Amino acid sequence: MASAASDIGRMARKLASIASLTDAERQAIEALPLTVRIFEPGEDIVRDRDRPSHCCLLLSGWGFRYKVLPDGKRQILSFHIPGDVPDLQSLHLQVMDHSLGVTTTSSVGLIPHEALREMTRRFPGVAAIMWRDTLIDAAIFREWMTGIGRRTAHGRIAHMLCELYLRLHAVGLAEGFRCDLPITQIDIGDALGLSNVHVNRVLQDLRGRGLIMLRGRSLAIEDWSALTKVAEFDPTYLHLVRPRVN
Secondary structure, three states, X not given: OOOOHHHHHHHHHHHHOOOOXXXXXXXXXXXXXXXXXXXXXXXXXXXXXXXXXXXXXXXXXXXXXXXXXXXXXXXXXXXXOOOOOOOHHHHOOOOOOOEEEEOOOEEEEEEEHXXXXXXXXXXXXXXXXXXXXXXXXXXXXXXXXXXXXXXXXXHHHHHHHHHXXXXXXXXOOOEOOEEEOOOXXXXXXXHHOOOHHHHHHHHHHXXXXXXXXXXXXXXXXXXHHHHXXXXXXXXXXXXXXXXXXX
């Protein structure tokens, strides 16, 4: 199984957005073996109760963690962009307690657990950065929980848009306050505890106030300062190395 450095380099770029990597550490990441698979919209990469033997690196497209209740209601727990390894915890937790799906046709690199374990044994600095990545995941969960529990619908949606833009910007996938946004209003509602009708009204209002523009599957933030005020957005919880935006 050959390594694809150009593909797995996305993982190095993501980790470099939250901590400094040495040349040797970057090379170790880029030498990891991976098998690339294509997943279609609505398809699961890994399911609740699975016992995976690999971690999933998102190479292109968007993914999301989610849970489904017995009555069929879905709660989206997080959105994921290229460079993310959203099931990194499966290195240490044998059974998945949620599912991981994709919102658009996505390319995913499957990295064997044993290869990751061997790399972290040889390069403890990378292990520390991967631990930092899981801690930032937890910080994002806390921020989402605060939003669902205490923010207005306008605040929740504005906050999510600010977060996604900054995360994309940090790995070179957004610029000029414009980025891809391949998620539906239903996805947004399932993530933020809002009805589709409520999401639509809030997005219409944000557009009407000149804060954002949505066209197809793309987002343009027309007034970053005003949007962050609506969101009460403080990017500290993302712990980015360079959180500045443009």
